[in-house]
Amino acid sequence: MTDATAHQIEHEARFGDYVELLKPRVMSLVVFTALVGLIVAPVGVHPFVAAVSILCIALGGGASGALNMWYDADIDRIMKRTKGRPIPSGRIAPGEALGVGLTLSGFAVVFLGLAANWVAAGLLAFTIFFYAVVYTIWLKRWTPQNIVIGGAAGAFPPMIGWAVATGGVSIESVLMFALIFMWTPPHFWALALFMKADYDEAGVPMLTSTHGRRVTRNHILVYTLLLAPVALGLCFTSIAGWAYLVAAVVLNAAFVLGAVLLWRRNEDVAAADNYKAEKKFFALSLIYLFLHFGALMIDAMLRGLGG
Incomplete structure (x- = not known):
């Protein structure tokens, strides 16, 4: 085995790196609040539909995290809190992270629409867009009010869960x-x-x-x-x-x-x-x-x- 091959294997991405790319701690909050929104709704949902819907919402939240890490890789390398993330540490290539984020976004939105309804899917699509584009690309580096406006992205999950059950807002x-x-x-x-x-x-x-x-x-x-x-x-x-x-x-x-x-x-x-x-x-x-x-x-x- 050559030194170059050994170096490549040493930095080959593992399953845990892709999980980290999806920001699992943030995803857990997304899943929890969406689940509560679904459960407290006045309309019952079939357990299978509910499970598929929550999975799609989780993947949508993870896709947002991957797109955020892709765009913010330059500043993540500087900050102590984030320099160990998969892209700054060299475990996942930026283009690969972008591909994961876009693929999961499309998968999550389409399958949520098919499993539940297109109102919930539309809200999920808007949430991903808001977090990845409005907050990450536009607001975060432009205004000190970034987290005030951008906070809307993290506030949508219970609305999505509610829409899964009721089809509305x-x-x-x-x-x-x-x-x-x-x-x-x-x-x-x-x-x-x-x-x-x-x-x-x-x-x-x-x-x-x-x-x-x-x-x-x-x-x-x-x-x-x-x-x-x-x-x-x-x-x-x-x-x-x-x-x-x-x-x-x-x-x-x-x-x-x-x-x-x-x-x-x-x-x-x-x-x-x-x-x-x-x-x-x-x-x-x-x-x-x-x-x-x-x-x-x-x-x-x-x-x-x-x-």
């Missing part, structure tokens, strides 16, 4: 969309606070880089205060019950308190202390979203038992 699915849409900025700005150096070096105009940490904390507080009534608004719809009401009250009180404490942080204290507070708020934001949608699922199951 309603106030309930719009409010689930709004919950994720309003949650996204404080969630990602908390990440940007303790990853500020990465974004600075890569030249990504995150709010932390363009306006500083203090302005970012102000924005986190404002968006958290705006998020609370949206989350509580779901309590007045048909899909929310006691589980969601309790979860929404407790979680939004905790989230607002966390945002206030973050806003009151002194920028002159040791950076390590600030990073600890920012990471704590970021972790809380993950729990916040998971428990809101988990509570909606619990209420749907309780309705099923009682009905």
Whole structure:
């Protein structure tokens, strides 16, 4: 075996590299919120149709991740958080990633349309386009409001799940969309606070880089205060019950308190202390979203038992 052949084998992509290309952690959130949207809908779905639909939504989310990694490979090589991804590390070629993203996009949209309906398929197609083109190619490198507008891409999955069951859109699915849409900025700005150096070096105009940490904390507080009534608004719809009401009250009180404490942080204290507070708020934001949608699922199951 020649040295060249050995080098090629050493860097040959494995199955796990392709899985990583699809951003499985992001995909898991897409699958979970889409599944909740499907389950809480007032129309039942055959288990096989539901399973195929969720698989298509997952593949669509993964396709978006692959297209994002393809386009962002240059800045991913710079940032510590992303330089180990499959393309910057040389395990997958950029053209291959593009091919995977486009192929999975087409497969996911067409099969969702055939398995469920074309409203859900259209929403999935628009979600992929929004994340890959509107957010990744246009907004991310152009404006510090990138994550505010671009956050819509991550907010569509429960609407898609709802459309799989009902074939349309309603106030309930719009409010689930709004919950994720309003949650996204404080969630990602908390990440940007303790990853500020990465974004600075890569030249990504995150709010932390363009306006500083203090302005970012102000924005986190404002968006958290705006998020609370949206989350509580779901309590007045048909899909929310006691589980969601309790979860929404407790979680939004905790989230607002966390945002206030973050806003009151002194920028002159040791950076390590600030990073600890920012990471704590970021972790809380993950729990916040998971428990809101988990509570909606619990209420749907309780309705099923009682009905």
